[in-house]
Amino acid sequence: MYISTPITALQRTIHRIIGSLYGVILAGGIIIIWPNLYFLLLVLIIFAGLTLWSRAFSALYYLFVTFMTASVIVLLAILMRHTDLTPNYLITERIVFTLIGSIISLVVSAILMPSNEGKDMLKTYRRYLTLFIVDYRKVSDVIDENLIDTNSLNSIYKTTEYYQSKLPIWRYRLFFNVFIYRSLILFLHRIHNMRMLTHILISGLDNLQNLEKNKDKENNVIVTDSSFLALNNYLKQNIKLTIAIIRNLQKLDRDEALELYIQLRQLNDEFNKEIEQLKQHNLKTLVITLREIETEISHLINGPIQHYLVLKHHNLDIG
Amino acid sequence: MLINYIRHDLEGVYTAELLRGSLSMLLAALILLNTEFTPTSPYILIVALYGLRSITRDSFFKRLGNICISLFLLIAVLVITTYLGQTHQYLLNLILTTTLSTLTVWALTVGNKFSGTVMFMSVFAIVNFGMGMLDVNHEINLLDLIFSSSIGGLCVLLSVIIVPIIGFHWCALINMCFYHDLKALCNTVIQAHDYGNFSNLTIKERNKIITYESSLIRTTEYVRQSTRKGLYKDLLNDLVLVICWPANHTDKNHLEHVNIIRKSTLSLILELLNQKNHIPTEHIENKILELEKLLNQNFNDSFCNGEMKTHLKRLINKVGDLIQWELINKYNLQDM
Numbered sequence A: 001m002y003i004s005t006p007i008t009a010l011q012r013t014i015h016r017i018i019g020s021l022y023g024v025i026l027a028g029g030i031i032i033i034w035p036n037l038y039f040l041l042l043v044l045i046i047f048a049g050l051t052l053w054s055r056a057f058s059a060l061y062y063l064f065v066t067f068m069t070a071s072v073i074v075l076l077a078i079l080m081r082h083t084d085l086t087p088n089y090l091i092t093e094r095i096v097f098t099l100i101g102s103i104i105s106l107v108v109s110a111i112l113m114p115s116n117e118g119k120d121m122l123k124t125y126r127r128y129l130t131l132f133i134v135d136y137r138k139v140s141d142v143i144d145e146n147l148i149d150t151n152s153l154n155s156i157y158k159t160t161e162y163y164q165s166k167l168p169i170w171r172y173r174l175f176f177n178v179f180i181y182r183s184l185i186l187f188l189h190r191i192h193n194m195r196m197l198t199h200i201l202i203s204g205l206d207n208l209q210n211l212e213k214n215k216d217k218e219n220n221v222i223v224t225d226s227s228f229l230a231l232n233n234y235l236k237q238n239i240k241l242t243i244a245i246i247r248n249l250q251k252l253d254r255d256e257a258l259e260l261y262i263q264l265r266q267l268n269d270e271f272n273k274e275i276e277q278l279k280q281h282n283l284k285t286l287v288i289t290l291r292e293i294e295t296e297i298s299h300l301i302n303g304p305i306q307h308y309l310v311l312k313h314h315n316l317d318i319g
Numbered sequence B: 001m002l003i004n005y006i007r008h009d010l011e012g013v014y015t016a017e018l019l020r021g022s023l024s025m026l027l028a029a030l031i032l033l034n035t036e037f038t039p040t041s042p043y044i045l046i047v048a049l050y051g052l053r054s055i056t057r058d059s060f061f062k063r064l065g066n067i068c069i070s071l072f073l074l075i076a077v078l079v080i081t082t083y084l085g086q087t088h089q090y091l092l093n094l095i096l097t098t099t100l101s102t103l104t105v106w107a108l109t110v111g112n113k114f115s116g117t118v119m120f121m122s123v124f125a126i127v128n129f130g131m132g133m134l135d136v137n138h139e140i141n142l143l144d145l146i147f148s149s150s151i152g153g154l155c156v157l158l159s160v161i162i163v164p165i166i167g168f169h170w171c172a173l174i175n176m177c178f179y180h181d182l183k184a185l186c187n188t189v190i191q192a193h194d195y196g197n198f199s200n201l202t203i204k205e206r207n208k209i210i211t212y213e214s215s216l217i218r219t220t221e222y223v224r225q226s227t228r229k230g231l232y233k234d235l236l237n238d239l240v241l242v243i244c245w246p247a248n249h250t251d252k253n254h255l256e257h258v259n260i261i262r263k264s265t266l267s268l269i270l271e272l273l274n275q276k277n278h279i280p281t282e283h284i285e286n287k288i289l290e291l292e293k294l295l296n297q298n299f300n301d302s303f304c305n306g307e308m309k310t311h312l313k314r315l316i317n318k319v320g321d322l323i324q325w326e327l328i329n330k331y332n333l334q335d336m
Helices: A006-033 A039-057 A060-077 A085-113 A117-143 A154-166 A167-173 A178-218 A225-249 A254-278 A282-300 A304-312 B002-008 B013-033 B042-050 B058-088 B088-111 B115-134 B142-162 B172-191 B203-221 B225-242 B254-272 B282-296 B307-335
Strands: none
Touching: A006 A039, A006 A060, A006 A085, A039 B013, A039 B042, A060 A085, A060 B042, A085 B142, A117 A154, A117 A178, A117 A304, A154 A167, A154 A178, A154 B042, A154 B203, A154 B225, A167 A178, A178 A225, A178 A282, A178 A304, A178 B203, A178 B225, A178 B307, A225 A254, A225 A282, A254 A282, A254 A304, A282 A304, B002 B058, B002 B172, B013 B042, B013 B142, B042 B058, B042 B142, B058 B115, B058 B142, B088 B115, B142 B172, B172 B203, B172 B225, B172 B254, B203 B225, B225 B254, B254 B282, B254 B307, B282 B307
C-alpha cells in the first residue's frame, strides 16, 4: 500500500493517526498501570513479535502502526527510566508529533502528487475486462477440441480475491462518491459472474463433445450433426462479437459497443430459434448461459462505471 | 477467531515472523538485564527490534546473508548519523537523509525486498542525528555504539538461526478452516433469496459468497494429503458452478426448480457436515440416495436438460466420499 496519489496518502495518514492513537493508548495504559522493568520487557518482547506478525493484514496498516508505536513507547519508557522524562511526556509528544507529521505529509502529497485516481480506475477496469476476454477465448479452444484448462477456476478466484482485497483502497479513493464505489463492486462481481458463466459454458461444451464421441457406441443420437455445425459456427461468431464489444468498452467507445451488442443479441435470437426448431434440448443450458452473458454485457455497456470513466476521460487520449 | 487467523496466514509465514521477532527481543532483553548499563546499551534493543527483516523465499544462507547486509547498513547509518549529530554537520546529514528518504519511496514503489531496511535507515538517520546533537558531553562512544548494535544484530541473527523456517504448516487446522468455510458458504446460499443469476444477489451476499469460495480454493492449495486435496478440489469444482448456475431467460417453473434443488442439496450437505463425526455410513448413503431419487423423479421442465442435476449429484457424492474417507481415517487412527 504505497502512496501513489493524494487519496492513498490520506488513507495511509488516517491509518497512521489511528494506529498511533491505539498504540499510545495501549502502551500508555501498560506503562502507567504496571511500570515494572521486567513486565515492560516482557510486553516489549510480545509487541516486537506482533509488529512483524501484523503485516499479515496488509489492508489493516493501522494494526502495524499500533504495535510499532506501542513497542517504541515501551522501549523508550524502559530506556528513559533513569531520566527526568515521564511516560506522559512520551505519550503526548508522540500524539502531537504524529499529527504534525501527518499534516506535513498530506500537504506535500496534495501539492506534489498528480491526481490520477481516474486513470487508476480505468486501468483496473481495463485489466478486469481483459481477464474476461482471456477466459472467453478458451471457449474457442474447446470448440477446436483442445484440452480444457483445469486451473482456470483457481485463476478466476485468485484474481477476484485480489481485486476484492483492493476494495478498501477504492473505498478511500471514492470517499465522496458512494454510488460509484458501489457500482465498481457491482462491476467486479459482474465480471466474476461472466467468467464463471464462461466456465459453465466450457464444461457444457465439453460434456456435449463427449456425448458426441460416444453416440455411435450407444447408438443414440443426442445432438444432430447439423446442430453441432450450427453451434460451432454460431459460437465462433459469438466469441468474435463479444470480444469486440469488450475491446470497445476498454476504449470507452460506448456507441460502437452498443452497435455490436445489438448484433450479438440478434445472433443469439437466431440461434435460439434454430435450436427451438431442431428441438435440441441438450443445447438449452448453453443458450441460457450465453443469454446470461449477453445480459451482463448490456449492464456493462449501460453501467455507471462506463459512464463515469467516459465523463472523466473525455479530454484524454485514451487509445 | 482462530479460523480468521489461519485464513490470513495460511502459509504460517507471519506466525514464524512473530516467533522470530519475539525471540530476538527476548535475547536482547536478557543481554540487557545481565550487562552493565551504558549510554549505548539501548542500541541492543533498538537493533534487535528494527534489524529483523521479513524472510523471503531464498535459500537459508542467502536469507542469512541478506539479513547481515541489512544489519550492516542499519548499524552504519546509526554510527554515521550519530557522528554527524555530535559534530553538527547539518548539510551532510541533510544530503544523507534526503537520499535515504528518496530511496525509501523508490524501494516501496518497486517492491524492493530491502525496502524495510531502507525505511528504517532513513528513520534512524533523523533520530540518531538528533541523539548525537543532544549528546553534548560526547557520552556515546562510537566504538561502544558499534559494539552494542552488533550485539543487537547478533540477537537478530540468532533468532533467524533458531527459527530458520519460512512458515508453518497448520495440518488439521487447515481442514477445520475448510469445513468452517464450506458450512458458512452453504448457509449463505441457503439463506439468500431465490435468484436466477449470481448478479441478482445483494452486494453483501455476493461478497460473502466470493470470500468463502476464494478462501476454500486457497485453503485447498495448502492441503498436503493428496487424496484429501483431490476430494476437496472435485467438490469445489461442482459447488461453485452450482452456486452460479444461470436460470434467467427461462420460465418461472425452471427458476423455481433450480433454486429448490440448489437449496435442498446444500441443506443436505450442511446436515451431513454437521454430523460428520458421529454419522453411520449407511445413513450417509441413504440420504444421498434419497436426494438422487428426488432429483431424478422431479423437477423436469422444458428448460432442464439435467446438467445442473448431474453437477448436484456429483457434488453430493463427493461430499459423501469425503465424509466416509474422514471416518475411515478416524477409525484407522483409533485402531492404531
